Amino acid sequence: MSRKSKVIIVIGMLIVFIVAILGGAYYLLFSAPQRDVTDDVFIVSKKQTKTESLDKLVSQGFIRNKNAFKFILDKNTDGKIEAGGYRVSKNMNAWKVAQEITSLPDMKWVTIPEGYRKEQIGEILASTLEWSDDELEKWNTVYTKMNVDYLEGTYFPDTYLIPVNESGLDIAKRMTRRFDEQFAPYIKHFSEQNIKWTTGLKLASIIQREAADKFDMPLISGIMWNRLNQEMNLDIDATVQYARGKTENGWWTPIKSEDITNIDSPYNTYKYKGLPPHPIGNPGIDAIEAVLYPQETDCLYYLHDNNRQIHCAKTYEEHKANVAKYL
Numbered sequence: 001m002s003r004k005s006k007v008i009i010v011i012g013m014l015i016v017f018i019v020a021i022l023g024g025a026y027y028l029l030f031s032a033p034q035r036d037v038t039d040d041v042f043i044v045s046k047k048q049t050k051t052e053s054l055d056k057l058v059s060q061g062f063i064r065n066k067n068a069f070k071f072i073l074d075k076n077t078d079g080k081i082e083a084g085g086y087r088v089s090k091n092m093n094a095w096k097v098a099q100e101i102t103s104l105p106d107m108k109w110v111t112i113p114e115g116y117r118k119e120q121i122g123e124i125l126a127s128t129l130e131w132s133d134d135e136l137e138k139w140n141t142v143y144t145k146m147n148v149d150y151l152e153g154t155y156f157p158d159t160y161l162i163p164v165n166e167s168g169l170d171i172a173k174r175m176t177r178r179f180d181e182q183f184a185p186y187i188k189h190f191s192e193q194n195i196k197w198t199t200g201l202k203l204a205s206i207i208q209r210e211a212a213d214k215f216d217m218p219l220i221s222g223i224m225w226n227r228l229n230q231e232m233n234l235d236i237d238a239t240v241q242y243a244r245g246k247t248e249n250g251w252w253t254p255i256k257s258e259d260i261t262n263i264d265s266p267y268n269t270y271k272y273k274g275l276p277p278h279p280i281g282n283p284g285i286d287a288i289e290a291v292l293y294p295q296e297t298d299c300l301y302y303l304h305d306n307n308r309q310i311h312c313a314k315t316y317e318e319h320k321a322n323v324a325k326y327l
Contacts (some may be wrong), residue, residue, distance in 0.1 A: 040090065042101060043161065046083045046109055053081050053101075061090050062097055072098045084108045085161050107161045112175075114157040114284035115208040117242065118144050120251055121155050121282070125162075125171060135168050143172040153201045153279025154179040182285060189292050200291045205279035208287040209238035209252070212308035217290035222297040223312060232300065234269035242280035243267035303327065 042062060044053055054066045063069045072094050073079045084105025088097055110128050112121050122139040125131060131139075145151060155172070156179035162171060183197070190200045203224060211217045227234055240255045243265035247253045260270045267276040299312035301319035305326035313319040 040088060041107070042086045042088050043107075044081055044083050044086070044101075044105075048083065050079070050081060057097070057101075062088055062092075063094055065094075069094050069098065073102065085163075105164070107163050109159060110162050111159045112155070112157045112282070114287070115205075115281045116157065117251060117281045118152055118155050119246070121175075122168075125168070129162065129164055129166075131168065139168045139172070143169045149198055150176055151278050153205050153282055155282045156182055157282050157284050183288070186288055186292065193292065195291070199275065200288065201283070202275045202279050203291045204283040204287040205281045206234070206236055206238060206275075207290050208283035209241075209281055210236065211287070211290075212304050212310065214286040214290075216304075216310050217287055218293060218295035219297060219299070219310060219312060220302065221290040221294035223299050223302055225294050226297070226300055228274070230300075231273060233271075233273050234275070236269045239267045239269045239276050239280055242276070 040062075042057065042060065048056075054063075054070060057063045057069065058066050079102070081101050082105055085107030086101045086103075087106045088100050092100070108128050110124060112124065116124075119140055122136050122144075125139065126136040144155070155175040158175075158178055160171075160174065160178075162174070166174075183201075186200075187197055190197045203221070206224065207217050207220050210220050224234065226232075237255050238252070240259050240263060241252050243263050244255065244259055245251070260268065264271065266272050267280065269276065297312065298314045300314060301316065301322075302310055302312040303319070303322055303326060304310050311322045311326055313322055
């Protein structure tokens, strides 16, 4: 064999060796971890760091090597991973996974605060999920009006991971299912106290709006029950705010004396005795529990000072004194 032939053979063997090494490296570092698997969802929480995301991708089997994947992120994308849910699969290679999780998420986190009315919830959904004006209008007038007991108060305040293409109707069903799940343990307690669950939810929604924090709720509940039992008007600002609707300063702008006078609505508890026809917002569990377990008190009136501390009074004269002292 000539010298030239030997050189060609050696070079060929080296090429085969290098290709094998590169192929093995690709397989170990960048290839799809599995074949013939269905799509899955990779979830990035709101406070999850990039390092935590990479660790989860490894532990959940979406990528083979953390450092190799980080190299791809840094070189081929902006490297940012937005909180949300991503439809990825273990049959994707590292480049495809990187492309997917640095694109817009397929699911977005939506947090609904306690006490918001359904129109406010609709505004949050519309902003987050980029709804059309028509979809928002349907949320307010169609999707949330299909069941008389679920007109308000049953769109449970929580954090949801919602597909960006999910309809408003399906989101309404999702939130009421969450309400049913969370409220179910309390139904028997309302029944034991001879309280209709719809009545309890109305009162819980008022307590939620009126309380400065959860520690106020049992006392406010006790005062509300005292007023109801003595057939007094509830005289609640929040119910008038609900009847008035949105102003240029928002949904819950403080009421004026003319609002009490001019708004003729069953939600105006200064004019009409008893609870309003439906809840005035969507309460959390603390407010629901406060309805069932009110603080025993002789108070009939209360106010919050400028530091949001609550002060109650047994008589209207004592209440006026508190107004002069604290407000």
